[in-house]
Amino acid sequence: MAEAKKLGGAGLRGQVAGETALCTVGKSGAGLTYRGYDIADLAEKAQFEEIAYLLLRGKLPNRQELDGYKKKLQSLRGLPAALKTVLEQIPKDAHPMDVMRTGCSMLGNLETEQDFSEQDDKIDRMLAVFPSIITYWYRFAHDGVRIETDSDVDSIGGHFLELLHGKKPSELHEKVMNVSLILYAEHEFNASTFTARVCASTLSDIHSCVTGAIGTLRGPLHGGANEAAMELIQRFSTPDEAEEGLMGMLERKEKIMGFGHAIYKESDPRNAIIKQWSKKLADEVGDTVLYPVSVRCEGVMWREKKLFCNADFFHASAYHFMGIPTELFTPIFVMSRVSGWTAHVKEQRANNRIIRPSADYTGPADAKWVPIEERP
Ligand SMILES: CC(=O)SCCNC(=O)CCNC(=O)[C@H](O)C(C)(C)COP(=O)(O)OP(=O)(O)OC[C@H]1O[C@@H](n2cnc3c(N)ncnc32)[C@H](O)[C@@H]1OP(=O)(O)O
Numbered sequence: 558m559a560e561a562k563k564l565g566g567a568g569l570r571g572q573v574a575g576e577t578a579l580c581t582v583g584k585s586g587a588g589l590t591y592r593g594y595d596i597a598d599l600a601e602k603a604q605f606e607e608i609a610y611l612l613l614r615g616k617l618p619n620r621q622e623l624d625g626y627k628k629k630l631q632s633l634r635g636l637p638a639a640l641k642t643v644l645e646q647i648p649k650d651a652h653p654m655d656v657m658r659t660g661c662s663m664l665g666n667l668e669t670e671q672d673f674s675e676q677d678d679k680i681d682r683m684l685a686v687f688p689s690i691i692t693y694w695y696r697f698a699h700d701g702v703r704i705e706t707d708s709d710v711d712s713i714g715g716h717f718l719e720l721l722h723g724k725k726p727s728e729l730h731e732k733v734m735n736v737s738l739i740l741y742a743e744h745e746f747n748a749s750t751f752t753a754r755v756c757a758s759t760l761s762d763i764h765s766c767v768t769g770a771i772g773t774l775r776g777p778l779h780g781g782a783n784e785a786a787m788e789l790i791q792r793f794s795t796p797d798e799a800e801e802g803l804m805g806m807l808e809r810k811e812k813i814m815g816f817g818h819a820i821y822k823e824s825d826p827r828n829a830i831i832k833q834w835s836k837k838l839a840d841e842v843g844d845t846v847l848y849p850v851s852v853r854c855e856g857v858m859w860r861e862k863k864l865f866c867n868a869d870f871f872h873a874s875a876y877h878f879m880g881i882p883t884e885l886f887t888p889i890f891v892m893s894r895v896s897g898w899t900a901h902v903k904e905q906r907a908n909n910r911i912i913r914p915s916a917d918y919t920g921p922a923d924a925k926w927v928p929i930e931e932r933p
């Protein structure tokens with residue numbers, strides 16, 4: 558019998574665990590591509606809905622297809638009454654990622670995927686309704702209002718901002734949300750996407766795949782890092798203070814959230830893009846603290862540890878400048894990454910074998926059964 562392959566290291570790092578036509582991460586010459594398109598091009602020129610279409614349908618839509626797709630998504634923003642009732646039961650101090658997880662799971666009870674032929678419609682529904690789920694709960698729990706979840710704004714990012722703030726977003730804010738959703742949409746076999754694929758490989762339903770992925774994204778080593786980065790930069794009121802604080806943390810061997818990456822080794826191509834938008838927003842709000850503090854953190858981490866900002870670090874200040882509460886940062890990641898997760902689920906289903914790796918056993922050998930009365 559063939560020997561199981563020995564792992565090169567912990568965390569399955571460097572192991573090829575399958576194939577994908579969706580994305581490359583960290584390949585030389587092009588840091589991040591979605592179906593062959595460079596992320597810098599996409600972030601500059603595309604709409605997030607266009608990217609979702611690209612990932613989910615396999616090609617960039619033409620004008621008519623994009624208009625039709627956006628119209629469809631806009632028509633799917635309403636929350637079923639039973640889902641509103643569930644959201645209203647969730648306490649104010651719940652973590653919004655738990656709200657997303659419950660919201661997605663409840664949707665799966667109400668609008669169950671009966672057959673894989675329904676997958677595209679179920680996916681479009683999640684893309685459209687996730688901003689409604691989080692903002693409905695947030696505004697109900699925090700302000701005691703039951704908001705309307707429809708809006709005239711035709712973009713997913715703009716829809717989220719309008720529901721959150723109760724007014725149409727500025728052009729700049731809608732643009733930054735669009736860029737942010739594009740940057741977060743897809744990232745190959747990251748932990749949450751791999752979770753979705755493992756779930757899909759058992760032939761489970763699409764809501765289970767996404768619910769599992771949300772739970773995985775929640776952790777501070779993954780999507781939760783943007784919130785942790787915000788908590789970090791808010792501790793400091795000057796760049797010098799930030800430098801002193803970071804040096805202390807590094808000496809104590811603490812992890813600095815928003816830095817480093819499992820795949821990229823020198824830079825995350827998304828950082829330069831979101832950093833530039835964070836600067837624009839800082840100028841707009843007249844910030845003289847958070848942006849300079851963030852820039853100093855970036856410099857110190859590179860100088861001391863050769864660690865670079867990942868996609869999360871400058872997202873923290875950018876979201877903050879748009880008036881988004883810190884605890885909603887990771888749910889925004891969900892609104893975006895659901896496009897990548899579900900594209901992977903479709904890919905897994907199209908060429909499936911149950912994902913079931915092996916383990917190196919490290920426990921005792923030949924243990925002898927001891928009756929309960931005789932155990933120490
Ligand atoms: C959207 C995303 O999910 S991006 C990732 C978001 N996560 C974060 O920002 C959390 C902070 N970063 C980290 O914890 C890590 O860099 C991860 C989880 C992203 C990647 O983990 P790994 O692949 O295990 O990192 P890697 O092997 O490159 O680590 C090398 C060394 O750098 C250290 N290191 C890596 N990142 C950091 C950091 N942010 N702060 C301090 N030290 C770090 C590691 O502890 C390790 O040190 P050691 O060899 O002494 O143990």
Ligand SMILES: O=C([O-])CC(=O)C(=O)O
Binds near residue numbers: 741747748867868
């Ligand atoms: O790829 C990873 O390990 C983490 C991730 O999802 C990202 O950086 O967007």
